[in-house]
Amino acid sequence: xxxxxxxxxxxxxxxxxxxxxxxxxxxxxxxxxxxxxxxxxxxxxxxxxxxxxxxxxxxxxxxxxxxxxxxxxxxxxxxxxxxxxxxxxxxxxxxxxxxxxxxxxxxxxxxxxxxxxxxxxxxxxxxxxxxxxxxxxxxxxxxxxxxxxxxxxxxxxxxxxxxxxxxxxxxxxxxxxxxxxxxxxxxxxxxxxxxxxxxxxxxxxxxxxxxxxxxxxxxxxxxxxxxxxxxxxxxxxxxxxxxxxxxxxxxxxxxxxxxxxxxxxxxxxxxxxxxxxxxxxxxxxxxxxxxxxxxxxxxxxxxxxxxxxxxxxxxxxxx
Amino acid sequence: xxxxxxxxxxxxxxxxxxxxxxxxxxxxxxxxxxxxxxxxxxxxxxxxxxxxxxxxxxxxxxxxxxxxxxxxxxxxxxxxxxxxxxxxxxxxxxxxxxxxxxxxxxxxxxxxxxxxxxxxxxxxxxxxxxxxxxxxxxxxxxxxxxxxxxxxxxxxxxxxxxxxxxxxxxxxxxxxxxxxxxxxxxxxxxxxxxxxxxxxxxxxxxxxxxxxxxxxxxxxxxxxxxxxxxxxxxxxxxxxxxxxxxxxxxxxxxxxxxxxxxxxxxxxxxxxxxxxxxxxxxxxxxxxxxxxxxxxxxxxxxxxxxxxxxxxxxxxxxxxxxxxxxxxxxxxxxxxxxxxxxxxxxxxxxxxxxxxxxxxxxxxxxxxxxxxxxxxxxxxxxxxxxxxxxxxxxxxxxxxxxxxxxxxxxxxxxxxxxxxxxxxxxxxxxxxxxxxxxxxxxxxxxxxxxxxxxxxxxxxxxxxxxxxxxxxxxxxxx
Numbered sequence: 001x002x003x004x005x006x007x008x009x010x011x012x013x014x015x016x017x018x019x020x021x022x023x024x025x026x027x028x029x030x031x032x033x034x035x036x037x038x039x040x041x042x043x044x045x046x047x048x049x050x051x052x053x054x055x056x057x058x059x060x061x062x063x064x065x066x067x068x069x070x071x072x073x074x075x076x077x078x079x080x081x082x083x084x085x086x087x088x089x090x091x092x093x094x095x096x097x098x099x100x101x102x103x104x105x106x107x108x109x110x111x112x113x114x115x116x117x118x119x120x121x122x123x124x125x126x127x128x129x130x131x132x133x134x135x136x137x138x139x140x141x142x143x144x145x146x147x148x149x150x151x152x153x154x155x156x157x158x159x160x161x162x163x164x165x166x167x168x169x170x171x172x173x174x175x176x177x178x179x180x181x182x183x184x185x186x187x188x189x190x191x192x193x194x195x196x197x198x199x200x201x202x203x204x205x206x207x208x209x210x211x212x213x214x215x216x217x218x219x220x221x222x223x224x225x226x227x228x229x230x231x232x233x234x235x236x237x238x239x240x241x242x243x244x245x246x247x248x249x250x251x252x253x254x255x256x257x258x259x260x261x262x263x264x265x266x267x268x269x270x271x272x273x274x275x276x277x278x279x280x281x282x283x284x285x286x287x288x289x290x291x292x293x294x295x296x297x298x299x300x301x302x303x304x305x306x307x308x309x310x311x312x313x314x315x316x317x318x319x
Numbered sequence: 320x321x322x323x324x325x326x327x328x329x330x331x332x333x334x335x336x337x338x339x340x341x342x343x344x345x346x347x348x349x350x351x352x353x354x355x356x357x358x359x360x361x362x363x364x365x366x367x368x369x370x371x372x373x374x375x376x377x378x379x380x381x382x383x384x385x386x387x388x389x390x391x392x393x394x395x396x397x398x399x400x401x402x403x404x405x406x407x408x409x410x411x412x413x414x415x416x417x418x419x420x421x422x423x424x425x426x427x428x429x430x431x432x433x434x435x436x437x438x439x440x441x442x443x444x445x446x447x448x449x450x451x452x453x454x455x456x457x458x459x460x461x462x463x464x465x466x467x468x469x470x471x472x473x474x475x476x477x478x479x480x481x482x483x484x485x486x487x488x489x490x491x492x493x494x495x496x497x498x499x500x501x502x503x504x505x506x507x508x509x510x511x512x513x514x515x516x517x518x519x520x521x522x523x524x525x526x527x528x529x530x531x532x533x534x535x536x537x538x539x540x541x542x543x544x545x546x547x548x549x550x551x552x553x554x555x556x557x558x559x560x561x562x563x564x565x566x567x568x569x570x571x572x573x574x575x576x577x578x579x580x581x582x583x584x585x586x587x588x589x590x591x592x593x594x595x596x597x598x599x600x601x602x603x604x605x606x607x608x609x610x611x612x613x614x615x616x617x618x619x620x621x622x623x624x625x626x627x628x629x630x631x632x633x634x635x636x637x638x639x640x641x642x643x644x645x646x647x648x649x650x651x652x653x654x655x656x657x658x659x660x661x662x663x664x665x666x667x668x669x670x671x672x673x674x675x676x677x678x679x680x681x682x683x684x685x686x687x688x689x690x691x692x693x694x695x696x697x698x699x700x701x702x703x704x705x706x707x708x709x710x711x712x713x714x715x716x717x718x719x720x721x722x723x724x725x726x727x728x729x730x731x732x733x734x735x736x737x738x739x740x741x742x743x744x745x746x747x748x749x750x751x752x753x754x755x756x757x758x759x760x761x762x763x764x765x766x767x768x769x770x771x772x773x774x775x776x777x778x779x780x781x782x783x784x785x786x787x788x789x790x791x792x793x794x795x796x797x
Contacts, residue, residue: 029591
């Protein structure tokens, strides 16, 4: 992977103090909401057919973080999820594996075992997911637990309250601390909960804040609020990672999460990636879908392309 | 554009449109041959394929059409507005029903991408007829006094860049106000106007109310000069516009002209950069830049020049040029060999005068008329490409340091049709917009059209307004 070590990049001094950080984040180019949404919508009209569609569907499957984040999760459910991540389509072993399974920290060990040897990663939502309302040492303990249990990736939520109150340095410091707790064993995805940040300007600022603090991925949302990933907020974050790499040489991944349910939607997101950040991001090391119901639709579409016929929900597994 | 994610071709089907091998002139509700039997061929700019053979109007045909329109005027103008509205609403609905067919036809005949005919042209065409249908019975309340009267026969000459949309801009207000029409579409794009003639019949429009005369400049000149024409409306080049103004001068004919432009798109340093880049692209690459209000001069604040140009070049590299019927095509073909030659010559002149030329890596199809999206930097006000309208996908980039300088440069042109302002500061939008001498000023957007909004120029961009309530005035005796 063409990634550059984040050594002393050009922006290291903007985090010197609360005021330098604020000045920097508020100095980022504004976002015109109408224009952003129009661009996202126009990319959504790309007509993806035949070979391009087959490519996109397999790519999308390989980018799925197959997720279960319920209070009612059991080891059995997580094992089933792991099995599905390894062989998404039991009737067709040519289907690619998903990128990861994403679970709560206490399920990491089970998940790890379920996907052992497959190359599928285990991601864990730590840091008092989904609200993030806990003391920093509690969040860090959560992260350390998950990492110790073998998590390859940590999905952390930022303190939206601090962000909205303008305490950017506090948010920054937390991300830095979590990144440290991840060490070099786990990649860090930083979740902004864009629905709660509310404005596009805030989403751009949060994106840069997360990247400055060392995020390996920036992620739209937890999937637990009303507004999750949208084409527009994902487009905006793709612009941010593109600009960040241009300025620092550091490549950061993007993960839209929540609300992406159909193959058609997934393909639209891939078009956004292709035409905004570029082909360097068209890879599950740099782009993910946080979605659980998406996978089955991708598989049904894949079967349709292979056989020429729609099968139906009973031809894919329900796990 | 090399990418791991190649989009497979997604062509729109041609089978939805049935193009006849030949078409006549549409006079008095009937298709007829030209009096002297002349015909010309119309070709598809993207393939140079001959689409059809079309009767070529001459002076005698113009006379016949004007007489038909004059005869129809008596009854048409005497109809209550609500009756005229019914016809216009019917036409608008038929356009909607046949929009896919018309979009494909327009793409074939003009060379513009199906994406634009489908998503921009046709919806706007229908919207114009709906909008003016709504005015037809409310003319007493349009602010032109009670019971304003129509002028009579309108002679209308339209260009090839938006064949059906320009027809709608001309015909809808003319009919709504009670005038009858003789319209000459451009010689390279006559087909959609002839399909519109068919729509008029389908809508049961009385004979002679709309007459369509495909033909060349001589037919246009004859129409403009015809003594029984009461109103002349022209959209096209400034040179032809001046000619028309000379012809009409001293007669009692009412005249509106929509002519050339060299729109300034001003980007301030606090602009939303990503959206500004989109606006620049829309401004100059929409319809291959063949738009009179195109934002063909980009004025960038010096402090963000490098950043903006980098973003713009990266964005241009994602534009997809090719088969206009492919739903993923962003840039289609140039309308004619003649226009391509003009664009090529002006771009070469830009280079010769020392401006720096840049185009993304871009493969041009082997047949048809194509020009890669092109950017010129290091352009000054003294360069030809900063002054002359190119009417193609060529953007000239200039810089400024202060708002005053931006305004001065933006206004330093013989044209005055459109301008754009990009800034996050609302007060600056208002301050700058008030100083720009342009008929339309867009802020944080570009090339947005709406039937309710008046459109027209300052200086050599012409006079009179089309669209909105203002658009009625040109067709009423006020």
